[in-house]
Amino acid sequence: xxxxxxxxxxxxxxxxxxxxxxxxxxxxxxxxxxxxxxxxxxxxxxxxxxxxxxxxxxxxxxxxxxxxxxxxxxxxxxxxxxxxxxxxxxxxxxxxxxxxxxxxxxxxxxxxxxxxxxxxxxxxxxxxxxxxxxxxxxxxxxxxxxxxxxxxxxxxxxxxxxxxxxxxxxxxxxxxxxxxxxxxxxxxxxxxxxxxxxxx
Numbered sequence: 001x002x003x004x005x006x007x008x009x010x011x012x013x014x015x016x017x018x019x020x021x022x023x024x025x026x027x028x029x030x031x032x033x034x035x036x037x038x039x040x041x042x043x044x045x046x047x048x049x050x051x052x053x054x055x056x057x058x059x060x061x062x063x064x065x066x067x068x069x070x071x072x073x074x075x076x077x078x079x080x081x082x083x084x085x086x087x088x089x090x091x092x093x094x095x096x097x098x099x100x101x102x103x104x105x106x107x108x109x110x111x112x113x114x115x116x117x118x119x120x121x122x123x124x125x126x127x128x129x130x131x132x133x134x135x136x137x138x139x140x141x142x143x144x145x146x147x148x149x150x151x152x153x154x155x156x157x158x159x160x161x162x163x164x165x166x167x168x169x170x171x172x173x174x175x176x177x178x179x180x181x182x183x184x185x186x187x188x189x190x191x192x193x194x195x196x197x198x199x200x
Contacts, residue, residue: 008089008090008093008096009055009084009085009096009175010052010053010054010084010089010090010092010093010095010096011052011053011054011055011058011082011083011084011175012050012051012052012053012058012082012083012084012086012089013050013051013052013058013061013062013080013081013082013083014048014049014050014080014081014083015048015049015051015062015065015078015079015080015081016047016048016049016078016079016080017031017049017065017066017069017076017077017078018076018077018078018079019069019072019074019075019076020074020075020076020077021074021075027069027072027074027076028069030068030072031065031068031069032065034064034068034107035061035064035065035068035104036061036064036103036104037051037061037103038103039053039054039057039095039098039103040052040053040057040058040061040095041053041092041095048080052089052092052095053092053095053096053098054095054096054098054100055084055168055171055172055175056100056102057095057098057102057103058082059164059167059168059171060102060103060104060105060108061104062078062080062164063104063108063160063161063164064104064107064108065078066078066115066160066164066187066189067108067111067113067160068107068108068111070111070113070115070160070189070190071111071113073190074190075188075189075190075191075192076188076189076190077186077187077188077189078185078186078187079184079185079186079187080184080185081182081183081184081185082167082171082182082183082184082185083180083181083182083183084171084175084180084181085124085175085178085179085180085181086180087180108161109161111160112159113159113160113189114157114158114159114160114189115157115158115159115160115163115187115188115189116155116156116157116187116188116189116191117155117156117157117163117167117185117186117187117188118150118153118154118155118156118185118186119153119154119156119167119170119183119184119185119186120152120153120154120183120184120185121133121136121170121171121174121181121183122181122182122183122184123174123178123180123181124178124180124181124182125178125179125180126178132174132177132178135173136170136173136174137154139169139170139173140154140156140166140170143162143165143166144158144159144162145157145158145159145162145163145166146158153184160187160189163187167183167185170183171183
C-alpha cells in the first residue's frame with residue numbers, strides 16, 4: 001500500500017501546557033480565556049490539545065498561550081509538535097478560508113518574557129534532510145536569539161517573540177521545499193534554575 005502526503009497545506013500543532021504550580025488548573029483556564037482560537041480547529045483530551053488551520057494562526061495561538069501563561073510569573077513549560085503535509089490530513093479545511101489577520105498579536109506583543117527553548121526539525125522523506133536542517137540552524141544564528149547545540153535538538157534563548165519567530169520561519173522555509181514536515185519543541189519560562197544562576 002502506498003501512502004501519499006496530503007495535498008492540503010493545513011498545518012497543526014499538538015501540545016501540552018505545564019504550569020509548575022499548585023494552581024495549575026487556574027493558570028491554564030485563565031490563559032485559555034485570554035487567547036482567541038476562533039480561527040483554528042481545536043480538540044482537547046486528557047493528554048494534549050490539538051489545533052489545526054493556517055500556519056500563521058497555529059503559531060499565533062501557540063505563542064499567545066505560552067505568553068499569557070508565563071506572564072503569571074509561575075514556572076511554565078509547553079511541549080508540542082508542529083506538522084504539515086501529514087498523509088490524509090484534510091478534514092477541517094474550512095479553516096483555510098480564514099483571513100490572515102492575527103487574532104492574538106495585539107495582546108501578545110504587550111507581554112515581554114525571556115525563555116529557553118529546544119526544537120528539532122524533521123523534513124520527512126528527504127535523503128538530504130540534514131542539509132535542510134543545517135540551513136535553518138545557520139539561519140537562526142543570524143537572528144536575535146542565542147543559539148546553541150543540544151543533544152538531538154537546537155537550543156534557543158531569548159525573548160519569546162523572537163523564539164517563536166525563529167520556530168515559525170524555520171518551519172515555513174522547510175515546508176516550502178518539503179511536502180511533509182514536523183517540528184518538535186519544548187519551551188520554558190520562569191524556571192527556578194535560571195533564578196538561582198542569576199543570584200550566584
